[in-house]
Structure formats: structure tokens, C-alpha cells
Amino acid sequence: MEAHAGANQRIARISAHLHPSNFQEGGDVVIDRANCRAKGGAPGFKVAVLGAAGGIGQSLSLLLRMNPLVSVLHLYDVVNTPGVTADVSHMDTGAVVRGFLGQPQLENALTGMDLVVIPAGVPRKPGMTRDDLFKINAGIVRTLCEGIAKCCPNAIVNLISNPVNSTVPIAAEVFKKAGTYDPKRLLGVTALDVVRANTFVAEVLGVDPRDVDVPVVGGHAGVTILPLLSQVKPPSSFTAEETEYLTNRIQNGGTEVVEAKAGAGFATLSMAYAAAKFANSCLHGLKGEAGVIECAYVDSQVTELPFFATKVRLGRAGAEEIFPLGPLNEYERIGLEKAKRELAGSIQKGVEFIKK
Numbered sequence: 001m002e003a004h005a006g007a008n009q010r011i012a013r014i015s016a017h018l019h020p021s022n023f024q025e026g027g028d029v030v031i032d033r034a035n036c037r038a039k040g041g042a043p044g045f046k047v048a049v050l051g052a053a054g055g056i057g058q059s060l061s062l063l064l065r066m067n068p069l070v071s072v073l074h075l076y077d078v079v080n081t082p083g084v085t086a087d088v089s090h091m092d093t094g095a096v097v098r099g100f101l102g103q104p105q106l107e108n109a110l111t112g113m114d115l116v117v118i119p120a121g122v123p124r125k126p127g128m129t130r131d132d133l134f135k136i137n138a139g140i141v142r143t144l145c146e147g148i149a150k151c152c153p154n155a156i157v158n159l160i161s162n163p164v165n166s167t168v169p170i171a172a173e174v175f176k177k178a179g180t181y182d183p184k185r186l187l188g189v190t191a192l193d194v195v196r197a198n199t200f201v202a203e204v205l206g207v208d209p210r211d212v213d214v215p216v217v218g219g220h221a222g223v224t225i226l227p228l229l230s231q232v233k234p235p236s237s238f239t240a241e242e243t244e245y246l247t248n249r250i251q252n253g254g255t256e257v258v259e260a261k262a263g264a265g266f267a268t269l270s271m272a273y274a275a276a277k278f279a280n281s282c283l284h285g286l287k288g289e290a291g292v293i294e295c296a297y298v299d300s301q302v303t304e305l306p307f308f309a310t311k312v313r314l315g316r317a318g319a320e321e322i323f324p325l326g327p328l329n330e331y332e333r334i335g336l337e338k339a340k341r342e343l344a345g346s347i348q349k350g351v352e353f354i355k356k
């Protein structure tokens with residue numbers, strides 16, 4: 001009889017926590033195995049997704065919940081997190097999932113996190129450039145980074161929100177202002193450019209994309225996306241036409257998807273895949289594994305610019321080593337100059353947004 005009553009109480013507790021009204025009442029913990037008989041929760045890292053209810057955020061949350069290195073997954077957005085959290089929580093994987101809705105719950109979403117992934121903000125529409133998103137996304141990134149500086153200053157940050165070339169400098173300035181800036185922990189996510197480059201190069205070579213590794217340096221917009229085809233692994237040579245075709249296609253991969261979706265969206269699925277892959281590398285780095293290498297847009301001394309994407313080695317402290325560009329051919333040297341000219345302005349714009 002008593003056991004029966006206990007079970008009923010447990011069930012009532014779970015049902016109450018699942019009710020969407022919890023989100024409006026400021027109760028942030030929604031789906032938490034602490035309420036269940038089996039406590040669950042494998043050892044691992046605590047990861048937050050900010051913008052979790054969006055096109056990228058939803059698929060990314062799904063993929064992160066499948067990652068055995070994630071023990072706690074916090075899903076934060078200004079809309080729709082109750083539904084996304086309930087949905088993702090039904091997956092029979094290990095991580096505890098908690099949802100957080102709206103600015104008043106941002107601090108709870110961030111407290112104690114090891115890794116914060118940010119796909120929050122508006123995406124572009126056909127005809128827009130990534131820079132057209134600056135006005136709205138700059139303010140969103142500032143607010144979220146202020147929260148990170150306050151609640152989890154030691155977390156690794158994976159910044160996806162566009163324009164990445166400017167939002168990373170914005171985040172850096174926010175952290176500097178707060179006195180928490182550690183350049184190694186702030187990573188602009190350019191992984192989709194690498195994923196695209198590997199795919200398109202593999203198509204041309206007629207090989208499996210999983211066997212291809214293309215370094216993509218610079219930034220994440222148009223000519224600032226610079227694939228180094230002379231450094232492709234396995235070593236390969238390309239004709240001038242192939243080089244031109246591949247460089248253009250990699251630089252305009254985002255626009256290719258925006259146009260194909262014809263107003264109904266932008267790259268969300270491939271981006272979620274790329275972000276999950278990149279976050280996974282960050283977690284392997286945090287675990288202390290050796291030889292974890294990815295391209296990322298970081299605080300850098302590789303060029304005269306304060307931020308630049310190159311290969312980095314990920315470790316317990318974040319981007320522990322930043323690799324030089326390596327030998328470039330003439331085509332790449334010209335591309336590099338173009339990339340730097342555009343990047344300089346984008347970086348300046350981000351810095352001024354916080355300093356003004």
C-alpha cells in the first residue's frame with residue numbers, strides 16, 4: 001500500500017515537471033531524472049545550447065543528446081523550449097535534459113556549464129549577406145555572452161550566430177569588459193565550411209568524403225572563407241578550373257542552400273551536423289585527449305588581424321595551440337589578401353559595437 005503511494009507520488013512529480021506552465025513560473029528544471037526512480041546521468045560534460053528551439057538548435061540538441069560525453073544538456077531559447085525539451089527528453093540516451101525559457105532563466109541555463117554552443121539569432125533570407133544580420137544578432141550575442149561571463153566564465157564557447165566574423169570579436173569584447181576573457185575558450189564555428197569543403201573535394205576526386213581533410217582558413221563569409229586546396233589530405237592536385245569551381249562552391253555553400261530552399265530556410269541540418277562534430281571535438285579536448293585538431297575562428301597571431309580561422313589543437317583549456325597557415329600557392333596568397341581586407345572591417349565593426 002505504502003509502496004503504491006510512493007510510486008504515485010513519483011509519477012505525480014514527473015507529470016508536474018513536464019507541464020509547460022513550469023516554464024512560465026520560473027521553474028527551470030523541466031525534465032530531470034532526479035525525479036525518477038533510476039537516477040541515470042552518465043559521467044560526462046555539461047553542455048548548454050542557446051537558441052535551442054531554432055532550425056539549427058533543434059537538430060543540434062538531438063545530436064548532442066546522442067553524444068555519450070554529454071551528461072547534462074541545457075536547452076535555452078526565448079520561445080518553444082518546453083516542446084523541444086519534452087521531445088528530446090524522450091530519446092533513450094544518457095544525458096539529463098533541462099529546458100529554460102526566456103531571459104529570466106538564462107542564468108540557470110548557464111550555471112555550471114563546461115561548453116556553451118550558441119546558434120541563437122536570426123538567419124538571412126535570399127538576397128541578404130551575413131553582415132545584414134549584424135544589427136539584430138550583435139545584441140543577442142552580447143546579452144548571451146554577458147550571461148556566460150557571469151555564470152560560467154570558464155566554459156568553452158562555440159559561437160555559431162552570424163556574422164561569425166563580427167560576433168566573435170563582440171563576444172571577446174564582452175568577456176574583456178567583464179574581466180573573464182580567455183582567448184583559448186572562445187571559438188567561432190567555421191566547421192560547416194570544412195564539412196562542405198571535404199564533401200565537394202571528395203566529389204571531384206571521386207573518393208569517400210570521410211577520407212578527405214581540407215583546411216579552410218580566414219573567416220565565415222564569402223571571400224573570407226579560404227579553402228587551402230594545396231594542403232588537401234590525401235595529397236591531391238587540381239586543375240585551375242577545378243580550383244576555381246571548388247573555391248567558389250565552398251565560399252558560396254550557404255547561399256547555395258538559401259537559394260535551394262527558396263525562402264523556406266537556410267543551412268540548418270548540415271550546420272547542426274557540423275556544430276555537433278565540432279562540439280564533440282571540444283569535449284574530447286576537454287577530456288584531455290591528444291591530437292584533437294579542428295579549424296576554428298579564434299583570437300590569433302597567425303596574421304596581422306586579431307581574429308583568424310586556422311587549424312587549432314583542442315585541449316583541456318580550449319584552443320591550446322594555433323597552427324600557422326603553412327605554404328600557400330599563388331592562388332591562395334591572392335585569396336588570403338582579399339580575405340584579410342574584408343575580415344579587417346568585420347572585426348572592427350564587432351569591436352566598435354561594444355566599445356562605443
Ligand SMILES: NC(=O)C1=CN([C@@H]2O[C@H](COP(=O)(O)OP(=O)(O)OC[C@H]3O[C@@H](n4cnc5c(N)ncnc54)[C@H](O)[C@@H]3O)[C@@H](O)[C@H]2O)C=CC1
Nearest residue numbers: 051053054055056077078119120121122123160161162192
Ligand atoms: N556559423 C555557421 O557556419 C552558420 C551560422 N548560422 C547562423 O546561425 C544562426 C541561427 O540560425 P537558425 O537556427 O537557422 O535560425 P532560427 O531562426 O531557426 O533559430 C534561431 C533561434 O534563436 C532564438 N533566439 C533569438 N533570440 C534569442 C535570444 N536572445 N536568446 C536565445 N535564443 C534566441 C530564436 O528564438 C530561434 O529559436 C543564424 O544567425 C545563422 O545565420 C547558420 C548556418 C551556418
Ligand SMILES: O=C([O-])CC(=O)C(=O)O
Nearest residue numbers: 124192253254255266267
Ligand atoms: O549562409 C548562411 O546565411 C548560413 C551560413 O552561414 C552558412 O550556411 O554557411
